[in-house]
Amino acid sequence: MSAPRNPAPRTLFDKIWDAHVVLSRGEQCLLYIDRHMVHDGSFHAFNMLHSRGLKVRRPSQTFGVPDHYVPTHGRSAADAATPEIRRMIETLESNLEANGITRYALDDERQGIVHVVGPEQGITLPGLTLVCGDSHTSSHGALGAFSFGIGQSENLHVLATQTLWQTRPRTMRIRVDGRLGAGATPKDVALAIIARIGAGGAVGHVIEYAGEVFRAMSVEGRLTVCNMSIEAGARSGLVAPDDTTFAFIAGRPLAPKGAEWDRALAAWRALPSDEGARFDSEVALDGGAIAPMVTWGTSPEDALPIDAVVPDAKPQALAYMGLVPGTRLTDIAVDRVFIGSCTNSRIEDLRAAAAMARGRKAVVPTLVVPGSGLVKRQAEAEGLDRVFREAGFEWRHAGCSMCVGINGETGRPQERIASTSNRNFEGRQGKGVRTHLLSPAMAAAAAVTGRLTDIRAMG
Amino acid sequence: MDRFTTLTAVAAPYEPANVDTDQILPARFLKMPRGNGKHYGGFLFHDIRFADDGAENPGFVLNRPEYRAARILVGNTNFACGSSREGAVYAFLDAGFRAVVAPSFSDIFFNNCLKNGVVPVRLPDADCAGLRALLAARPGTEFTVDLEAQELRVPGGAVHRFEVDGFFREMLLKGVDEVGLTIGLLAEIEGFERRHHAANAWAAR
């Protein structure tokens, strides 16, 4: 008689990885890619594909949406800020059309930021591999998919072969237990984690987020946290799929239906990390100790609770940011507010911002850019657009907008922007612009007070 | 991709940690065409390298005469983090760089280097600090990056061993085309795909 087989416990990541290895050559695994998303910055990949006379091998597993370059005050390429920017949008359109790739065009209500559109359309599903030529592809791990950003040569490789050569990353589990402190949101959890482990703290790793805080978090919130994984250097972030995930996916246009849904569900329920599965490293944070956060420097790791003071550190960052050590963060006046980006432009984000804006007035220019046309429609159905307009916020169409500013929507040199995006790098929102990262509610509070504000002190 | 065996060239130190790809290639250059005589060399570290009026910033390391011929850069931890933009590697490559040395790289930049014939050399933190100090003290020093032996050699005898994954080392040494290689494995890919889609119908489209 053979002894009962007792397979070694595996992590969620191990299970997805093992199920996608076509073959290996030494340390390199040829990984099968289930979903490939492309956007209007992907033109080098298509140029390389065409110049080599290659075809898209699996157009049905490829999805395209313009987001980085799109105008947010109109829905036509003709509204683009410059002819070059217009060409970026049109080039994507023609590449998608020529290759028979599913597209969510600018005038299609389903258009939006690629990392909002994937989960929204059911392109992103648990257990799948998903790649996109954008570092924040880590977002999709919120649904239990292994998703990561790639460069354009890798885009080309996926277009031509539906695979990628990859080194198996190490695994890191980050547990956050307890209940979040007052006013703290998923964005604050993400910033607290990055402040703790550093901008390079998870290089070479895939992070699995575990613990009570993530179990209690909505899929929207998990998307925010997984989105920021890359800011800690991680290749991706993951949250084990659970009933919250399944409820989010059910009924999405590309989600499995009927008997196939049942089979999928059974497979997805087997995905979470096994009891006793080993991670290469473990980190734990106390959720109750996480407060509303804001960044003061030029790396996402430069984050502190809003009631702290500017530290005496990183002189170059402080010089760029125009800040003096010892200044209370709540004494920092802002010139502009941006609410949007793949980090914080989903419906819950807009609700949180609107709750803060309701009945108040912006004292600095404030831009609200929903993550997709469908988010925009939902927000309008809930009357959030009216709340924003009455508060003097600008309400726009979906796109990346001021997160990276390559559609022309940048700040001015030395301008200080409170932003719900993910990067406060020098020049990220325009040359010389100073960015403070924070949550949607904190951003709306900054809009109505004109300075970084502790939302716990707002009624 | 041009093959890479051994390179002996001037190396330049770049001190900051967590250098992000927005610094290496500011986002507004991402839409620029490349090829047919157009290249990204002039965009490398553009907003640090040049003042607003377009004049060179004399304090910036790559603008100093001794480092003008640099083809190797020695950086710091978490090198080229942030955006996945491959243009960051195009900028290095088109400016003449074929090797970047650092204690750690962002995963995406590291892969982007390998696909473009730029060798990412990982060395311990203290070694990188030592190399940067040496270059700062003796500007114009040439290093040798020997991919075959997996050694970085410093004049005067110091030898730093590094490792590049065997699969990619072969490709770099021989100038193998990775896409072509994988297309040669199509039968295996198709076999995998059939089994994968049969077992997970929802993964297929």
Ligand code: SF4
């Ligand atoms: S919103 Fe910002 S971070 Fe997200 S994909 Fe667009 S540019 Fe990148």
